[in-house]
Amino acid sequence: MTFYTAIRTTVLATIVSAGLLNMAHANESLKMELTANKVVKNAEGKISYLPVSTAPAGTIVQYKATYTNTINQNINDLAVTLPIPANMTFTGEVFPTSAQASIDGKNYADMPLMRKVDGKLVKIPLSEYRSLRWNIKLLPAKKSASVALNTIVD
Template sequence: MKRFKLVPNILLAALASTCVLGTAHADDTLKMDLTANQVIKNAEGKTVYSPVRTAPKGTVIQYKATYTNTINKDINDLMVALPIPTNMVFTGDAMPASAQASTDGQNYADMPLMRKVNGKVVKVPFSEYRSLRWNIKLLPAMKSATVSLNTVVN
């Protein structure tokens, strides 16, 4: 069985560089906590999450980023993005569902992404999604907001 090592710290570094504030803020204004968890259905059919560092092909992994406003002032129009690791395929599950997607990490559009093929408009396969982003309209002072996406080890 092939195993892939998940390296959340590398993803964390990439995420830190993709977080854009609507207005200029000090570097310590926003704290981000990233977790990688295996998505498991238990015997009762409920979804449970288990921290994971390595996983075999076909395992569903959820990346969840919690952004905390560490100052006593609201942050408006906070744009945050989560890149999809290269050895993973997006499942189509994102929270909140208002996420936009990108195939290049620069140009984003509402999901599902569409394109023209032979004159017909078709959905872009999830395997081509490279990043998701969310606009957190308001992050109140000293509060947190969480975004997540599910992937499958490829």
């Protein structure tokens, strides 16, 4: 199984919606497309994205999930989560920047994540981040919203 297949399976299992829709209706109302792209910067600093299914260590890969509202009514208070695969390290680059992070996949907080060490608050290393969550307040009828995160192949 490639890292793309692994994250796609996990992402499909972690879409959560609330508000106007019940879960049975939400499954029919929301379509998700996940892409994995190698992030390439040219000599002028311009960034491009190339489709990738496998990549060597050190490659930066962007996971982008696009959620489309397939019905004729708005979806309110949609929470979407993207896990960070075990063989990847989060770079800290995320879109939109309103994402919250988790080291356990259950408890989310604004970034950077912090913990107490010897009585002092210190930043948790990005290598310990396991998933990100975005709260989409409104996804209008027949419209789409995208979220993305960058990782490095370990």
